[in-house]
Amino acid sequence: MNKVETALAVAAAAPVGRSLWADARRRLFANRAALLSIVVLVLMVLLIVLGPMFSPWTYDYIDFDGIWRAPPQTEGMHFFGTDQLGRDLFVRTLVGGRISLMVGIVATLVSLLIGVAYGATAGYFGGRIDGLMMRGVDILYALPFMFLVILLMVVFGRHLVLIFVAIGAINWLDMARIVRGQTLALKNREFVMAARASGVSNGRIIRRHIIPNLLGVVMVYVTLTIPQVILVESFLSFLGLGVQEPATSWGALVNEGARDMDAAPWALIFPATFLAVTLFCFNFIGDGLRDALDPKDR
């Protein structure tokens, strides 16, 4: 009965053409690792956003009578224990996650904006402009950026906006290269020629015809950039250059936890696990998206 129903459903659905995106979604959801990652990531975001409401503690409440409480701590409601100042690690891990995720997403958007605009312009105009613009990217590409970012943080203090800008400024280079390559391939296609023939301006062609067709590649790249950015932010925070106390991020928490890990391993293990699981999910989704959107496999 069930089989027949499914067969009927498939037969009914078969003649309907599938769009590129429906096709990609179907293939993405068929990828179990990616699907599981999406589920875990959604749960993670829900936990990070809503979780702190279910704890009686705040992320900056200091309790010197309750330092280094080991989990599981049900009576004090410290689900993940407390740190060296008696602050609740459950709430701190989740609040730190908010900062880490926010930095990841905002900085990726910064690099997305710069990278797509730059790459599409270089690719579309081609020739000498392209050569010049990409030579600039080559020169910047070879810079050991981590050193400059560390200097930047030392110079201008630990400002959250600065972290976005600094990290975004590194990552747009890759984006620009990818977008340029795609644009070069796209700009000689018929629909672009048709648009040009009917007198559409260059800026409008780039915005209306080139960029929408780049979305697939860009989306894959964005999913793979977010974990990289989170990694860089946590790297900075680990060095003590990221977000400022009492605010925190996963990198900062790992840094604190690593200092006293023989006495209080939970202070390291919880934030480290959250960080690793999140990065893991983003990487899997990115890989899954790339496979799903790859025309070679279709």
Added chain:
Amino acid sequence: MLRLALLRFASAVPTLLLLLVLAFFMMRAAPGGPFDTERSLPPEILAKLEQAYHLDEPLWKQFARYIGGAVQGDLGPSFQYSDFTVNQLILQGLPVSLRVGLGAMVLALFVGCAAGIVAALRHNRFSDYAVMTLAMTGMSIPVFVIAPLLILLFAVTLGWLPAGGWQDGGLRDMALPVVALALPQIAILARLMRGSMIEVLNSNYIRTARAKGLATRTVILRHALRPALMPVLSYLGPASAGIITGSVVIEQIFGIPGIGRYFVQAALNRDYTLVMGVVVFYGTLIILFNFLVDMLYGVLDPRVRAE
């Protein structure tokens, strides 16, 4: 070939110059100076000190002086370690950093490539999934998380290896830092190697080699390996940059007396010359490495050579 070398070299010089300019002026834009102490110094002593280190000159003059020295290989005196020149500090740390860095590089290359080849040969089977899951884990866990976890496991719990420090620089001292530094690179290299190996194994000339009846071993080692290694080769530049950046953290965590540990501390203490020294030294190293990899790529890949 010579043309390619000149072209690459021509873009390496502005990169290095840009790095120097950015690092120099960013450092100088920082509030505070190298002589800030708990008690502020009497103004006349401060003035004498600044005069001695040429800090009273206009900035462009200081920059010109610095570049002039750097070109001749003199990176100036350190402010923080007043008995040492930056050259001495870097030379002191170099053997240690080099051992750890090269160790990590060699380990990453061998293990990463081997794992990638195994995964490619067992495409879509258990060992493939196992290697790729491990690689994804390696990519998702940052160096500074792996390092404390390794210490927790091998030093604190099992007590097999020292938790840090640098006694004689032997294998026992090197094991944990080298592994921690190499793991993320192993993961990336394994994924790269697997991808390119699968592509090569699907190509026509491999089918020809197989059809001729060559042993699998010969097909892989003689025919598939060399072209499959090309993407790995081109990743060596970024890999070396990653290892050098990672060493800043690793040397701090394990208390290794190398070059990387100076960097953050020097930047916080406004030790202008030491910061610049590390940036110049590592920057040159990374740019030089990228240059060499590009050249090697040209030598090995006939398509690039022909251009």
